[in-house]
Amino acid sequence: MIKRNHMMTSKSVRKALLGLATVSVLALPLLAHPAQASGGAATPHTQNWSFAGVFGRFDKAQLKRGLQVYREVCSACHGLKRVAFRTLAEPGGPEMSIEAVKALAKEYEVQDGPDDEGEMYTRTALLSDYFPSPYPNDNAARASNNGALPPDLSIITKARGYLRGFPNWFFDLFTGYQETGVDYLYALLTGYEEEAPEGFVLNDGMNFNHYFSGNQIAMPAPLSDEGVEYADGTKATVKQMAKDVSAFLMWTAEPTLEQRKRIGFQVILFILLFAGMMYFTTKRLWRGVKH
Amino acid sequence: MTNADTVDESRRDFLYIATGAVATVGAGLACWPLIDQMNPDATVKALSSIEVDLAPVEVGQAITVVWRGKPVFIRHRTVKEIKEAKAVDVATLRDPQTDAERVQKPAWLVMVGICTHLGCIPKGQKVGDEKGDYDGWFCPCHGSHYDSSGRIRKGPAPLNLLVPAYTFLTDTKIKIG
């Protein structure tokens, strides 16, 4: 019986790995050069999030607190137009009771129509409605905010981020780090200074923030200690509120995250099993074949 | 391919069969998302039940509401209409149903306003509409007559107008679906 021979394959694999290693080593000093951060903004720190990683799940209580912060603070200027009230009760989110969500929706008025007379009218929101935006359109929003547009927050944690730089971006490929947006948001909300550092020219109506591009942001520091009174008794520090609302906005941006990670884990297990079986099948088939 | 060792052979067969089975299961499971994506999505499902306020509808009036993209006739029936509906001998009907089987409260008739023949929308909701020979609805497409309980009485339609699932949330509010 002829023994299976690994030489050909393993040799080329080794060669390829060697090649890649050479590439990496040679490229290292170049890649290590920090990628240009936009306008001198500081790099956010990574936070611990319950939804990070392979087994990540949202902390329901945190999402509820974050919803409260959004409703009592952010919603004055920022919309959440892609989020339907019904989703607050759906699995994978804050998972509030359907009655609580109905009651919450009743606090909002949405436009509907035209009615039989051709007039638009407002009615209380239903489960199928979306969070109404504070301004009818972008121009109205700009006009009320000194020309700055408060962005809709529905997918803000996916629409923001920061450059990870080498080698972080490379490791991120294997760790599944998907939290640049939410880390940035937390950093931004906690990155205000009342006074700009000496020598920094702050434009009129602008505020100093360590993490915002150019360090000047039109939005004044939105959070202050005890700014909200949490229903669950958690102490409402700025950091706590920033963390809660950031987590909440991660959910609004990626409402299927829990389903995705749950199914993903099952799929990976299945493919590992299948790949293992294919490995033995291939090995057995080729056993005794000179190649 | 020289080895014909029987033990090895059967183990190989088992391995091949098991791998093939896992592949089949995997392919089958992978198909489900591809199929399920065509089912009604979350926004459609969110509108699959509606609440209707009946308070403004006076006796003798009817309203049409849209539910799952279809017209639903809601009629606040008069005493005369109720009487007519109850007086019919069920045995003579094409689709035998008593009036009591078709309503939850005699004053309120709720049904999907689509003719069971070929899907037209019968006349009879508006004040000036032709109501057919039985004081109910009349389908102009092929001349089906429905009575004041929405039952088919004359014409080509095979069945009574469909009564959707609905519940009274309060005396004057219903939830359809």
Add this chain to the structure above:
Amino acid sequence: MSGHATFEPQNKYVKWFEDRLPILGLVHSSLVAFQTPRNLNYWWTFGGILFMFLMIQIITGVILAMHYIPHETLAFDSTEHILRNVNYGWLIRYMHANGASMFFFAVYIHMFRGFYYGSFKGPREGLWILGVIIYNLMMAAGFLGYVLPWGQMSFWAATVITNLFSAFPIIGEPIVHWLWGGYSVGQPTLNRFYSFHYLVPMILFVFVILHVWALHVVGNNNPTGISVKSKQDTLPFHPFYTIKDAYAIVAFLLIFVWFVFFNPNQLGHPDNYIPANPMVTPPHIVPEWYFLPFYAILRAVPDKLGGVLLMFGALAMLAVMPWLDRSKARSLTYRPIMAVFFWLFVIDALFLGWLGSQPAEGIYVIMSRLATAYYFLHFLIIMPLVSTFEKPRPRPESIMQSVLDKAGDASPAKEA
């Protein structure tokens, strides 16, 4: 186990059918009996992997088209709708977006394998050029698809790339307006890009068939680069390579599902989750990673037309490769000097890719120029010269001989 060389149906219904349309015989000859060198390593499984990704892209693409709306005010919303509301819409969308990246990842490996083992050399020039055409079509499809979500990066990618054509004198501007269907990127552009995004993969599919056809005419190259001389050198494609390819496909799927389920947005850009705004350009426009080397070449030249020509020239190099390499030996296994240059070229390509992701200013521009120069130097100078003057090491008599040699000098042969 190996089956017959020709397809001889036993069942009379199959025979009836086969006499009228010999499609089963075609499948049999190309996927079952096809004689394949016995010494192919795992780098040769990427053809199968690529075919799987083509299928994944087509299936998920057809599904996305059921939910996507090619309209400037609805495109972004419909993409979000797919992610949020459609049953498993997130899965299908992330599969399609990451599938594109995996497709390119696999095609680059497939191409570099061809570089290394000389699969582009005669008699496989036609096969190679068909591959280059497929690669170009992939880039077209990738670019067109990237525009469809109508985020900021989509919009500005469409603007910048279509503007490349404005570099041509006189005809440039009319061409660009023709592409746009207006005086700027807008609704007509999006709508036609959607149509093209559906069309290009169909053309690509036809070229894949031609590519496979050409492969079956000239046969597989192999790690030794020696031509097949006798039946001893080969194995039937089925079951040996069907199973081996299937194993490699499943293994590669692991990488794919990792991205789809746990890293779905890493290969994208956050700015593409901001709806397109024709009045605001993002501070730092970058194309998808698989375009970066060519993007770096484009920006390396201060002249607009020069940059465009150089970029297309870089692609053209691939097509003329078969005539630039003049060595008698195909595989670099027997050409140690060229092998060194091969790895230098790999480094240069990766380096160009990194430069493409950096801002086009200062030191980066200078490095881009050097790397671009080396890119062309490799093809136009190094390849012809080294292949002419390097004397290849002695090669084995045959594929079978090389396999036996390997088995012989393998110290203690490993038990499988």
